Amino acid sequence: GENVEQHPSTLSVQEGDSAVIKCTYSDSASNYFPWYKQELGKRPQLIIDIRSNVGEKKDQRIAVTLNKTAKHFSLHITETQPEDSAVYFCAADTSGTYKYIFGTGTRLKVLA
Amino acid sequence: NAGVMQNPRHLVRRRGQEARLRCSPMKGHSHVYWYRQLPEEGLKFMVYLQKENIIDESGMPKERFSAEFPKEGPSILRIQQVVRGDSAAYFCASSLRRATNEKLFFGSGTQLSVL
Numbered sequence: 001g002e003n004v005e006q007h008p009s010t011l012s013v014q015e016g017d018s019a020v021i022k023c024t025y026s027d028s029a030s031n032y033f034p035w036y037k038q039e040l041g042k043r044p045q046l047i048i049d050i051r052s053n054v055g056e057k058k059d060q061r062i063a064v065t066l067n068k069t070a071k072h073f074s075l076h077i078t079e080t081q082p083e084d085s086a087v088y089f090c091a092a093d094t095s096g097t098y099k100y101i102f103g104t105g106t107r108l109k110v111l112a
Numbered sequence: 113n114a115g116v117m118q119n120p121r122h123l124v125r126r127r128g129q130e131a132r133l134r135c136s137p138m139k140g141h142s143h144v145y146w147y148r149q150l151p152e153e154g155l156k157f158m159v160y161l162q163k164e165n166i167i168d169e170s171g172m173p174k175e176r177f178s179a180e181f182p183k184e185g186p187s188i189l190r191i192q193q194v195v196r197g198d199s200a201a202y203f204c205a206s207s208l209r210r211a212t213n214e215k216l217f218f219g220s221g222t223q224l225s226v227l
Binding site for chain 2: 004
């Protein structure tokens, strides 16, 4: 079946450093890639998304890059802050449908 | 504009009982999706519903699980004769249109614990 792999599973960075989370997907027909942030016991919240006709998208300290040829996309967080600590999930749509396949998550810890 | 509302937040059931999880989508949204999240795992698609219609239930176990989204009222995910393996967080999401390239907005989830 379709699959999204996410790495690393845990990531610790010093406050102010950058964090990068990478995902690969298997469905070449995928064309929408959202990223969600989930704090402990709370709902997943959409933080940024990218469509296949764009290679990069930036929103303040957060950026996402997409390489359709290699079928991978990455989340970049610059100048990390303690409040960035959470679990981050990548996702991809399946063959352009409503079914999103989620990665297994990355637990990011920003150390003060 | 209230977000996606789910209740209860926590639900404890003994093996063999029924669990009913409710979800009210965002105002104006008529597309509802249920996802299940096991500890340390990502969200797994279960079912997609529009008002009074089940569009895709391919991610839902064939037995004991059912979902509905009536013309009036919230969407309901029902699990009959619960077993310990059903313990998980169940998230509901809604979208304005059919979620192809659409943003999904999630509720706070229902944490189901089966004793």
